Amino acid sequence: MEITYIQAINQALHEEMHRDENVFVMGEDVGELGGAFKATEGLLAAFGEERVIDTPIAEALIVGAGVGAAVLGMRPVVEMQFADFISCAFDQIVNMAATLRYRHGGRASCPMVIRAPSGAGVHGALFHSQNPEAWFTRVPGLKVVAPATVYDAKGLLKAAVRDDDPVIYFEHKRLYRSLKDDIPEGDFVVPIGVAELRQEGEELSIITYGGALNQCLDAARIVAKEDGLSVEVLDLRTLLPLDREAVLKTARKTGKVLVVHEDRLTGGFGGEVAALIAEHAFEDLDAPVRRLAALDAHTAFSPPLEEYILPNTNKIVDAIRSLAAY
C-alpha cells in the first residue's frame, strides 16, 4: 500500500508501541491533537493516556524526563514539536543523555528516541526551519539518523526505538506529505549506521542525506539525460555513527565527490565527510571534494530569500557540471 513519509513514522510508532509495552510517546500536543504535524495521530486512541503523554511546553523537561524514564528501562520516544526547539533541551541531550552510559561505567543506559521535525522550505522563518543535526553529530554517545525515504522513515524509527542508546531522529517536514511510496507491510528495520547507495554511477559521487536526497536524484537524472553523466548517489541515512566504508568506497570509485545537505555549509556535516575522504581516499581523488549546502546566513522569512539560501535541484545540477568539468 502506498503511504506517505509521515504515515510511515506513524506506523512505526504504532507497531513499536504494540510490540513493546515499555515504549511510550511524550511531547507537546501529541495526544488528542496527534502532534502539530499529525505524526502521532491515533496513538492516544490505541494506547491510552498512560503511554501517549501530552506535556507542557518545556523541552528541557521533556527530554530530561525521558532520560530518567529510560534509565529505569522505559523506552521513551519524545517529540520536539520543531527541531528548532531542540536547542531548549540542549543540556539534557548533550550532557545528560549522551554521557549517561559512559559516565556510569556502563551500569546504565539511555534507550530513548528524540524525534525532531527539521528542515526549511515551508516559509517557517528563522525558528521553524532549522537543520540542527550538526550540533549533535560531534557528541559521542548519541546516534543521529535522518531518513530520506518512506521506507527508511519507518525502518530507521523502528531501529531507533529498539536501540539501547539515545537516538536523535531528524524527520524532514517537507517530506511529510510530499513523499509517497509503496512499502512492505509489517515489521522491518533499517539498521543504524548503514548508508544506502540510491543510484550507481561511474563519473562522480554525490553524498547526501535527509531532505536533499530527492533533489540530488533529480539532479543526477537531469545530468544523465542532458550531459550523459553517470552519477552515483549515496544516502548516508545515519550521520552518527557514520558509515565510513560506504563513503570511502564511492569516493574511491568515482574520484569526484560532491557532498550535499540542507544544513548550512560552515560546520555542517559535509565538512566531516569531506575531511574523511581527504584523509583516507586522497590518492583516488581526481578533484577536490566539493560541498553544496545552505548559505551561511539565517533562514529568512522572505520566500525568495529562503529559496536563495537553500540548495535545490538546479544548484546541484550546476555543482555536478562544474565538478565533472574539473
Place this chain on the structure above:
Amino acid sequence: MALERDKHVAQHALLTLDEAQLLAMYRKMSLIRRFEEKSAEMYTRGKITGFCHLYAGEEAVAVGAIEALYDKDYVVSTYREHGHCLAKGADPRAVMAELFGKATGISHGRGGSMHLFDPDIRFMGGYAIVGGGLPLAVGLGLSIAYKEEPEVACCFFGDGALPQGAFHESLNLASLWKLPVIFICENNFYGMGTLVQNAICQEELYRFAEPYKMPGVRVDGMDVLDVYRAVTEAAARAREGDGPSLIEAVTYRFRGHSMSDPVEYRSKREERIWQERDPIKNLRRRLLAEKRVSEARLDQIDAEVGAVIDDAVKFADESPEPPLEELAKNVYVE
C-alpha cells in the same frame, strides 16, 4: 471560566480617563482587529505564507497595557505579536509588509509574522520560542536599572510559557534584583490544543507571583480598562524601584492557534460565549451608554482604520522583495 472581578473599579476608570484617551484605545483595538482580519484574508489568498498567529479577541490586553505605559517604555512579546507591535505605534504598512516578506517590512522581510521588531518605538520583538522573551525582558530591566532610567520593560507571554524554566528563572531574578519589569501573562486558556489545567498545576496563574514575592493580579483581559488600571499600578511600582509585577489577563483568541489550525479542541458554544465578550464591542457599548461619544464618531474611527489597513495591504503588495544579494547582510555588524 467566568471571570469574577471588581467591575466597578474598571467602570470607575472609564470615568477618570478623558475622551481622547478612550478614543485612542478604541482606535487601536479597532486597528488591530482590522489588521488581523486582513491578514487572514491575505493568508487565504496566498499573499502571506508560513506561520501566522492572529490576535483577534485579545486586543484589550495589548492596548490596555501599552496605553498605560509611556512611549519610552519597552515592550517584548511573543509570536502572536501583531497587536502589541501596532499598539506600541508601529506603522501598519511596515508590519503588513513584513507579513508579506517584503523589503519594506519592519524587519526587512527577514523575520516575518513571528519576528517583528522596531527599536525606534521600543518594541523589542516578538519571539517564536515559547518563553524566549522573558529573560530578555529581565535584561532590559537590568539595563534600565543600571542606567537609573525611568522606563519599564513590559513583557507579554502566553499561558503556555509558564511551564518553561525561563518563566521561573526570570520572575525570580527580576524580583531578587527589583527590576522594573511588568510580566503580563495572556491567559487564553489554551497553548495550541492544550488546556491550561492540563499543563499547569496552578490554574490561577497570577498566583505564581507569590513564591517570587511580587504582586500578582488577575484582570479581565476582555476589558481594556481593567488591563489599563492594573498596568498603571504595576508601572508606577516599577518606576518607584519596587520591582516587578505579574499580571494575568484572562482573554480568548477568537481564531485558531495559527492560520492552519482547524480548532477542533474547543466547542462552538464556548467560542460564542467569548465572542459575546468581544473587547471592542464591549468598549463601544460602554462609550455609547455613557454618551461620551456618538455612534457616528465610532463608525468614523472604524472607517478611518479600515482605510489605513487597506492602504497597508496595498503598500505591502506593491513593495519589492528583499534583494537576494543582501541575504547575508546583518548576520554580523558591518
